[in-house]
Amino acid sequence: MMIDINTLLAWGAAYKKVSAGEIIFKEGTCSSFYFQLVSGLVRWVNTNEDGKEFIQTIVEPGDSFGEMPMFDDEPFAASAIANEHSVIIRLHKSSFLQLLKETPELHFAFTRLLSQRLRFKFILLKELANHNPEQSISSLLNYFKQTQKNISIGCNQVKLTRQQIADMTGMRVETVIRTMRNMHTSGSLKINKGKVYC
Amino acid sequence: MMIDINTLLAWGAAYKKVSAGEIIFKEGTCSSFYFQLVSGLVRWVNTNEDGKEFIQTIVEPGDSFGEMPMFDDEPFAASAIANEHSVIIRLHKSSFLQLLKETPELHFAFTRLLSQRLRFKFILLKELANHNPEQSISSLLNYFKQTQKNISIGCNQVKLTRQQIADMTGMRVETVIRTMRNMHTSGSLKINKGKVYC
């Protein structure tokens, strides 16, 4: 949980319901709100000319998203689209910044968040530049396992489809499927009835 | 310029000279200092098993580097190596954090910096995932032009070698050279005596 919901509400935040497939904000447009996911699932993606999506992040309940423009005053770097019926809460930019000013420890929580996100991008870029499907997937899953993101905690079941992994790494579904099958064979992960455990 | 040198010195920072090729800090090791480049040139890189380098950032005078561990308490995400004889200034982590606490506007300057860095990674990842050499290079140069990084301001000469561009995108030198030749032919950039203008 990034910012406490009651705090957000006290500062004038409002809930908003979005249905599956609904675009919450669009890449390149200007931003006036800080967003946080209350329930549901949101993908944070770039769409290229051919309509192919690159998934920057899968936003889970409690996660903040679209916060970059709050800090650097640039447009959204990617679009946020609801994967399923979701509830979001949003706070106006001016209130958000004022809240940070008055709550230094919250400000530090955000520098920590930005830093962690940046770190993830460092790792991913390094891996993708290597052009080794198995290593890229392995590194991605390992990161999710460590941060308990996109993983069912307890059984370590990967909550991502092969397509989503492909869309996060710039590979094709077939390549991801084939690579993960090989990884299953070599023992570096387990596939049971199509479901992946790591 | 990230933090004013006099401020850094007042807070107990110390200069350090490093010679060409010297490793300032190593990926994976723990960090106790905030770093800023005074003069020279530093590359911020990941080295893979084969010794191939992926350049995360080319650090220019005035830039801060290795600041992520200050905020998220994780090890260095990449190594910093001096490209040439350089002078750096470093401030102890505890002093750095205290300085931020006492100077909220500086703290906001850092969230802005982190946000801008994250934004750059978003863009680069999106492009690299597209697997289109010309678009990747074009997007990279465009970003450098906008932010006036790695570009001689005025004449717009790219200060990066083809090898460096290759090392920032995960492509091979030959591919970068061939692609940029094509871009010269198609008019999207200009090459004169090997030097690139955009």
Next chain:
DNA sequence: CAATAAATATGACATCAATCATATAAAATG
């Protein structure tokens, strides 16, 4: 639980960038 949809699986083939080799041009050095 039958029917439909979505995800995974797998083969065949094509393609673009990697690799390797070598040449030439530009920059650095004594």
Next chain:
DNA sequence: CATTTTATATGATTGATGTCATATTTATTG
């Protein structure tokens, strides 16, 4: 300014991943 080093250039070949087609398994829905 001659020599060495570094960067750019370009051809030939290879190989991994993309593409396309189709089958099968798993999940979803009425």
